[in-house]
Amino acid sequence: MSGQKVIELVKVNKVYDMGAEVQVNALKDISLVIEKGEYVAIMGPSGSGKTTLMNILGCLDTPTSGLYLFDGVNVSDMNDNELAKIRNQGIGFVFQTFNLIPRSDALHNVELPLIYSGVPVAERKDRAKKTLEMVGLGERVHHKPNELSGGQRQRVAIARALINNPSIILADEPTGNLDSKTGDEIMLFLEELHKKGNTIILVTHEEYIAEHSRRIIRIRDGMIESDLPIEKNGKVKVHHDAEKAASSIGVKG
Amino acid sequence: MTLGSELKEGLKLSYAALKANKARAALTMLGIIIGIVSVTLMGAAISGLTNAFNNSISSIGADVLYVQKWPWGGGDQEWWKYRNRRDMKIDYADKIRKDATLLSAVAPVVQRLGTLKYSNRVANNVMVEGTTSDLSYVSNMSFIEGRFFTDIESRGDRPLAVLGSDVADQLFPNQDPVGKTVKINGLTFRVIGVRSKQGSFLGMFSLDNLVIIPIGQFQNIYGTHFHPTIEARVVNKNDMGDAIEELRGIMRKIRGLSPYQEDDFSINQQDLLSNAFDKIATIIGGVGFFVTALSLFVGGIGIMNIMFVSVTERTKEIGIRKALGARRRTILAQFLIESSLICLGGGLVGLAISYPLSMLVDKFLPTSMPVSLAFIGIMISLAVGVVSGIVPALRASRLDPVDALRYE
């Protein structure tokens, strides 16, 4: 790949203060570099600190200590507005529970990041429609989340994550609330996005989901246990499958 | 995100949020509606009273002094001190006119209700005023027809009458009254003039239901035990203070007061009435303000409560918006706009209710609802919206994104 660092963590710690001198050390001295175009899976048992790490990577939370460089910029000591801007333009979130706004239709949900970055109405409607078409929901633009299936909802969420052309896509168990077939469908989208050069970081419990990625980081008790690339044959296999399935459900490459 | 697009988005979102909870929004509005109705009705009543008062008071010339036993507006001494004063006498008028340099006309005026008859027509409860020819100069009288009595006629106590326009209309619906003879309590008078229309005092009684006759004739009818008001016109309004002092000096001389004795008469003028009215208006206004402020306060608390509920309900949504890049300011604006919209809606409904209500009240009490009052009502409701929304909105804007996202 290009070798350009998108994310660099240096000895990042996160400590939750529970009062009464009880402290939870959720992340311990995590150091990590992720380059542009990488497709990384983060794995680990429940309570190991995956979500905590994702929140910090997504600038929703700040480390207790250590350094976090996003696109080469130190975000450890940014103020609220600067963090909001990074979340808006640098990061696309895909959540396990979709997290769509229930009262708004698919189009408005996808528009939101553009609204917050001040894109004029006509342009943002246009872009939101195109992005929804790209995830195969061109016919569902004015459906509310409760009028969509789980897989469709997650595709709306992916469209929303993509719309501002973020530097990275963060997906915390994106298939956790979906059946395995729909889950596979979502994974194929991520595969497509990876092929188009997007940087993707994925949290998952499932080995077979993680195998879609190119690199697996395993954490345990807030520490990195292993950080290994996936062997060639798995990679090729996934790649091949993805292409076939993607064309069968009409995704443009 | 620019301020304009932020406003527009906030408006859209708030509108959708309110639409989703119509009944709740309507109930919350009720508090503001009541507040705004009381603000505007109170304001309309006060401005109506003020208008009516100002119209009425113009019948009391600003450049006329009234010498009387009682002070207008209550005075500042014990009431019995005023009661014990000596009464005014008719001949004071001549004495004052003789000595005064800053007064142009001085007339004694006595009043009593009486009955007028012309052939078979009768006018009851007419104000019968006995005075001298000077009164036409004191109150700068104008006439629809005819004239006032002259100095000679007045001194000779000729049986002449000047009618108010209401009386003229009543007794002479289709005729010219001038030259006709009317009977006042049985005595015969010849009509020589009809005074032009004066209107009413505070909408309560007509100033045109009167007849003016020479003071000696008045005494012929009612006897001599009526005590007059001495009315005097100031030559130059700018010399009002000096004129009052001069009049006081003359009155003290007439009354034979020694330098250490207090005045035993009052010199009244329009200002005194205005001041008394202002005092009453201030009290009404103060009480009204208190009641209104209280109802708006209660309404505001209702809004604040509902906004807290709204923020809590939408904690997750706030988290999502923050994850997508909404700034604190944006979230703050969203909730502030929502509370302001509730209040603005309440304000508009309140105005829509109070406007016809003020028309209805107008039938009993002169009211008027100026445009500025409607504007003030809208501003007040907006202010209540912002003030009661600010704390919930601040809480929403300061939510931690991670905590908010985790909220179920």
Ligand SMILES: Nc1ncnc2c1ncn2[C@@H]1O[C@H](COP(=O)(O)OP(=O)(O)OP(=O)(O)O)[C@@H](O)[C@H]1O
């Ligand atoms: N807000 C918090 N306050 C206190 N402790 C917390 C908080 N959030 C997480 N923790 C603790 O930090 C540790 C890591 O939690 P985290 O949610 O990151 O785990 P996870 O790897 O995402 O688990 P799961 O797979 O179940 O989602 C846990 O021990 C958890 O109890």
Ligand SMILES: [Mg+2]
């Ligand atoms: Mg988790």
